[in-house]
Amino acid sequence: MRNFLPLRSALFLGLVASVAMAHGREPNVGSIYVRGRPNEWVRRLNVTPEAVTVLRFQQPCDKEGTKILGWEGRFEPVECAGKKVLIEPLQALHPEDRFLMVVKLADGTEVPFTLVRATRKEGERPDQQVNVFVEPDTRESLQKDLEETRKREEGLVESVRRFHQEDTADHALAKLLATGDIKQTPFRLLKKRVLKSEGEETTVRIYKGKAKAAVLFTVKNLDPSKPWNLLEARLVTIRPGDTPEPYVFGDKRPFALRADRDELAPGESGNVAVVVDRNAFKTENGNAELILEIYREDGWRQAYVVLDERLTRE
The missing domain is CATH 2.60.40 (Immunoglobulin-like)
Known part of the structure; x- marks a missing residue:
């Protein structure tokens, strides 16, 4: 993927296409019992x-x-x-x-x-x-089956917990942004940039709102054969003067995320919306800048946006 220099405003934001590798993921290991x-x-x-x-x-x-x-x-x-x-x-x-x-x-x-x-x-x-x-009735397979049953149970418990955590007003706003119902939200478009990189074109829109900020990533999959998937998004603090490249190791901050589809086939476009509450900027030492990153499925950081607390003011 091609690098882009950050386009940083004196007031609010910076954004860039990036090639930083995401943090480690657990491999998908399973079992089949014949x-x-x-x-x-x-x-x-x-x-x-x-x-x-x-x-x-x-x-x-x-x-x-x-x-x-x-x-x-x-x-x-x-x-x-x-x-x-x-x-x-x-x-x-x-x-x-x-x-x-x-x-x-x-x-x-x-x-x-x-x-x-x-x-x-x-x-x-x-x-x-x-x-x-x-x-499948050997001791080894029965033990493996028991371990995987416990993992599935833990996963279901985690899914229920996450569902209740994500049933918030901010998640509702993020869903409206992701589905294109921006007029139903309190946000006002502040800045827009189009980032072209190998395999994707990403349009980044930054929104200003009362007590909240929002970012909408519109991704077009330009790869002729491979689908595009979102691996994860991260929102962390960044100290003044720190560079977002190649990695950011700040404290994680809460945010709401919604996407309008699970996967983009070649040629398709889709939205990933993030809403950040004003409280996310607050630290013990005052308000901090935050960096919002999105990573695609293969682990590469596709884009980041540097956010300032002033985005949440009227």
């Missing part, structure tokens, strides 16, 4: 060219019997490495694409899979590592 005859039903795998999907079995795989049907030009040749099978698409799959893969194990067992395009939707994130238990 009960009954392994070839009675087909398991689904969500794959992406952004990551290699690794299947881990309890016994070695048979290289000659492990194959993807119609893979030519769409995947790297499937690899068997001991008890592991490596799957790597060469390009993003289309939503309607379905590829059948059969893994043959050393004892002759064949396990079928369907390879589909990974998205940001719940349950469709890229499968990075999948542990496949063909004998």
